[in-house]
Amino acid sequence: MIQYREPERSVLELVKSAELFARKKHAGQTQKDGAQYSEHLEAVVSRLKSLGVVDEEILCAGWLHDTIEDTDASFDELLERFGSRVAVLVSSLSKDTSLPKKQKEREYIKQLRESSPDAKLVKICDISANLSDLKRYSQSRSKRLRYLKLKRRNIVAIKDDLISNTDFPKTIPLLESINKILKLYGQKAISLQPKI
Numbered sequence: 001m002i003q004y005r006e007p008e009r010s011v012l013e014l015v016k017s018a019e020l021f022a023r024k025k026h027a028g029q030t031q032k033d034g035a036q037y038s039e040h041l042e043a044v045v046s047r048l049k050s051l052g053v054v055d056e057e058i059l060c061a062g063w064l065h066d067t068i069e070d071t072d073a074s075f076d077e078l079l080e081r082f083g084s085r086v087a088v089l090v091s092s093l094s095k096d097t098s099l100p101k102k103q104k105e106r107e108y109i110k111q112l113r114e115s116s117p118d119a120k121l122v123k124i125c126d127i128s129a130n131l132s133d134l135k136r137y138s139q140s141r142s143k144r145l146r147y148l149k150l151k152r153r154n155i156v157a158i159k160d161d162l163i164s165n166t167d168f169p170k171t172i173p174l175l176e177s178i179n180k181i182l183k184l185y186g187q188k189a190i191s192l193q194p195k196i
Contacts, residue, residue: 018060018082019045025071033136040129041066047125051170057082061089061122068094092119093126105150112157117165120158127151128174131181148187155190163194 022041029037045062053059060082067073068090078087092115095108112123131151134144155178162171172192179189 014056014082015059015063018063018086021073021081022063022067025067025073029070031133032139033133035133035136037066040133043129043132044122044125047128047174048121051121051125051168051174053121053168055118057085057089058118058121060086061093061118062125064090065093065122065126069097089116089119089122092116093123105153109153109157112154115158117161120161121165121168121171123154123158124162124171124174124178127154128178131178134181134185144185145187148182148185152182152187152190159190159192160195163192 019041023038026037026041031037031040041063044065045059048059048062053062064073064078064082064086067078068075075087075091078090092111095104097104099107112120115123131148134147137144139147155175159175162168162175165171175190175192179192183189
């Protein structure tokens with residue numbers, strides 16, 4: 001006999017399961033300002049929702065985006081628990097930590113460029129959350145500038161697809177708020193004009 005599951009309930013269960021999994025995997029991890037890492041994850045998912053994202057798999061990827069890179073979670077574990085789309089989204093947002101630092105960053109930029117529009121939505125929300133917390137970090141000026149330049153390169157790699165994605169028009173105001181933060185720290189704003 002085929003059982004019917006209410007879609008809304010299963011959606012909530014999938015997203016809640018991703019949240020609980022991420023909280024467990026990141027337990028004990030803190031941000032640079034000492035706050036619990038789960039606060040960053042909450043901020044990413046909150047930004048996704050503010051853009052109008054209701055797709056449960058994208059919201060799951062928001063919760064899970066750092067699990068492969070920063071915890072002992074594997075692609076196969078995510079695949080088994082959350083399905084192929086979520087596992088691929090998270091994988092496309094994860095740096096290859098086996099590479100030397102400079103090569104890792106170059107490869108990551110290429111990876112972001114080639115990632116899906118859904119992955120790029122998660123990434124811009126991740127960057128926005130990170131930059132919003134920057135004022136609370138006690139980093140040296142030079143470290144902060146290196147961090148900002150790295151985030152700026154990540155944004156440049158994904159912005160064209162975000163700007164042209166008419167499904168999520170609130171992405172432009174999010175990019176504008178990121179530009180304000182970049183300017184505040186003396187960085188060049190990112191052009192919000194799509195490439196022709």
